Amino acid sequence: MEVERWLGAHCPVCGGSLDAPGICRGCSERLRPRRWQNLVFLGSYRELRGAVRALKFKGGRRISPPIADLLATGVRESGWQLEAVTAVPTTWWRAMLRGYNPAELLARQIAERLDLPYLAVIARRYTVSQTRRRRDERARMKPGTFYLRRELEHRRWLLVDDVWTTGATFRAVERALRGGGAEAVYGAVIAARKGGAW
Numbered sequence: 239m240e241v242e243r244w245l246g247a248h249c250p251v252c253g254g255s256l257d258a259p260g261i262c263r264g265c266s267e268r269l270r271p272r273r274w275q276n277l278v279f280l281g282s283y284r285e286l287r288g289a290v291r292a293l294k295f296k297g298g299r300r301i302s303p304p305i306a307d308l309l310a311t312g313v314r315e316s317g318w319q320l321e322a323v324t325a326v327p328t329t330w331w332r333a334m335l336r337g338y339n340p341a342e343l344l345a346r347q348i349a350e351r352l353d354l355p356y357l358a359v360i361a362r363r364y365t366v367s368q369t370r371r372r373r374d375e376r377a378r379m380k381p382g383t384f385y386l387r388r389e390l391e392h393r394r395w396l397l398v399d400d401v402w403t404t405g406a407t408f409r410a411v412e413r414a415l416r417g418g419g420a421e422a423v424y425g426a427v428i429a430a431r432k433g434g435a436w
């Protein structure tokens with residue numbers, strides 16, 4: 239039974255015992271999608287660090303459905319008139335280590351809930367220095383870091399990532415999408431760093 243798989247485990251958000259799949263009922267009720275400019279998110283990185291880590295490192299497939307539910311609700315309430323969903327691509331070695339890209343996993347589930355196509359239209363250029371860059375240095379991310387893998391057939395996009403820090407990654411992907419003809423790019427992330435986004 240599904241119930242046996244999560245009983246006795248801990249909620250990655252509050253650390254309490256898990257009484258529902260992914261995140262506990264208390265957290266599901268407490269967490270509400272918030273909006274800041276073109277971004278929907280669930281809270282601060284400090285508050286949601288556990289959820290972000292769980293999505294990346296263990297049980298990601300279990301925690302993503304309730305997170306996707308919440309984010310999809312926030313996006314629906316925004317009235318953004320979206321046409322398609324994509325995710326910030328991870329580096330190939332991270333995807334290989336984990337077997338999946340957490341942002342893509344989330345993006346696919348959000349797309350499904352919004353009845354929109356998920357399209358992997360963005361690729362990431364491999365650079366050695368990228369791994370050594372600190373947070374403040376990422377703010378100067380080169381425009382060519384991300385590029386389009388194919389022509390865009392949609393104009394209004396939702397871009398999904400796990401965390402918003404400085405917004406540099408988001409802006410770099412947005413530039414690539416706009417370069418391909420996108421007219422509007424909105425974001426959905428689990429957590430945003432205070433001072434970074436709001």
Ligand SMILES: [Zn+2]
Binds near residue numbers: 261263
């Ligand atoms: Zn909880």
